[in-house]
Amino acid sequence: MARKPGPGKCVHCLKQFGIRNWDHVFPRSWYPDSTPPNLEKWQIPTCKKCNSDYGKLEEELLVMLAMTVDPGGHASSGIYERALRSVNESLGKGKRARIARRAKREKVLRSFLFGNDIPTEGIYPGLGERWNIPISDQIAFPIPADNIRRFCEKNVRGITYRESGQFVEPPHQVDFFPINAQDAEPLEQMFDRHGRTYNRGPGFEVVRVVPYDEPLAAVFKITLFGEFVMYASISRLED
Ligand SMILES: [Zn+2]
Numbered sequence: 001m002a003r004k005p006g007p008g009k010c011v012h013c014l015k016q017f018g019i020r021n022w023d024h025v026f027p028r029s030w031y032p033d034s035t036p037p038n039l040e041k042w043q044i045p046t047c048k049k050c051n052s053d054y055g056k057l058e059e060e061l062l063v064m065l066a067m068t069v070d071p072g073g074h075a076s077s078g079i080y081e082r083a084l085r086s087v088n089e090s091l092g093k094g095k096r097a098r099i100a101r102r103a104k105r106e107k108v109l110r111s112f113l114f115g116n117d118i119p120t121e122g123i124y125p126g127l128g129e130r131w132n133i134p135i136s137d138q139i140a141f142p143i144p145a146d147n148i149r150r151f152c153e154k155n156v157r158g159i160t161y162r163e164s165g166q167f168v169e170p171p172h173q174v175d176f177f178p179i180n181a182q183d184a185e186p187l188e189q190m191f192d193r194h195g196r197t198y199n200r201g202p203g204f205e206v207v208r209v210v211p212y213d214e215p216l217a218a219v220f221k222i223t224l225f226g227e228f229v230m231y232a233s234i235s236r237l238e239d
Contacts, residue, residue: 025158033078075226
């Protein structure tokens, strides 16, 4: 996919552009080391601004998410090490890059919560303590909910374009719902029965259900690194 996509709409901001770029649906740097080398990494046409805005968001999110996934997991192999390298000052090429890496590292360290300061509510479903570590030895950190929502919406728009060639435009909208495994039960049954699964290596899996009478509407389950699950939908706003 070396050639540029040509003029048209940006999948994200829906504005018309003379020049667009290919942007990765799942960030290129997020594919774990266990990804088959010949796997096609989904790309979609976007404008330069959306591409760079999401690039920044994803860079920040990856450091956070990488610290919550199992460092020994097959679906997340190499992700933790990659995130650590991205905040390693000595690996920066040039003074500016080193300063940026240091700032990033300090920001991450400042956001850490330790032991009893860790809230018991608002833990992202599935990412809470799961290794039987006593509370006094636990470390947590806040991930802005809006960052996950934006990242999820980006994926939903990208997958819809990639699979149906459609832009998600008003009156349709994307909604993201962070829910725990119990509340997801009815959804899970629907995904099992009607969902189509798209596997992008062990690091990314998408299940999508499309109602036959409303082709743009859909429900999604997106699993990252075999652990991090996002549920989302595209629905039509009634006026
Ligand atoms: Zn755009």
